[in-house]
Amino acid sequence: MVASVGQSTMSSKLRIFKGQLQWKLARSDPTENDSVEGLRPNARGPGLVTFGPDRVMEFCNNNDLQLIVRAHECVMDGFERFAQGHLITLFSATNYCGTANNAGAILVLGRDLVVVPKLIHPLPPAITSPEASPDHIEDTWMQELNANRPPTPTRGRPQAVANERGSLAWI
Incomplete structure (x- = not known):
């Protein structure tokens, strides 16, 4: 019984973490242009970031992708287009x-x-x-x-x- 309570708590915490991560991924935005690299705080809210073309290219290279299509902005x-056309x-x-x-x-x-x-x-x-x-x-x-x-x-x-x-x- 104690083991199942621990699993339930861990499962609940994992769901919360996944939900927060999905929220942050969906609402983080590219920087204002291709010359601004790295991560910076995003005015849309705490914990959100703007990301530069270097981060887009790194993600595409690590995941064998040529293009990312995003929405919600x-x-x-x-x-x-952003990151030399690798993000739309x-x-x-x-x-x-x-x-x-x-x-x-x-x-x-x-x-x-x-x-x-x-x-x-x-x-x-x-x-x-x-x-x-x-x-x-x-x-x-x-x-x-x-x-x-x-x-x-x-x-x-x-x-x-x-x-x-x-x-x-x-x-």
Whole structure:
């Protein structure tokens, strides 16, 4: 009887540990770009980390993987590549929580297992007035969407910035 109580307690502790580990793995994020390596505290919560491309590459090499696909982080373009393409963050919910104005994405496996992202753009808002022109609403909505939605930069690549005339330039 004493042995079974000990096993039950150990089994319970192992389940708790596995649950905590799964929580931390699901909510830890890549660093802001490929040049930031190692592990760092994550603003999303205690015990969570951001991990650099070096950690992704080490994990892929140790486990004979070429690609990791992760989710559970809203990215503006629906997907984001990291660690020279060895990690992809995928987010399929458009306009997350009705406020993010983000695109969603799905991944399609092409020939030779080439990963091809397909974007899903948010729908325009419903027409609330019969006098409103659908074309006008869609044009206005798209302008507002693009004005309020900062582009998600491709990790490890140059970012576009607006110059004084409002056009984009690469830095």
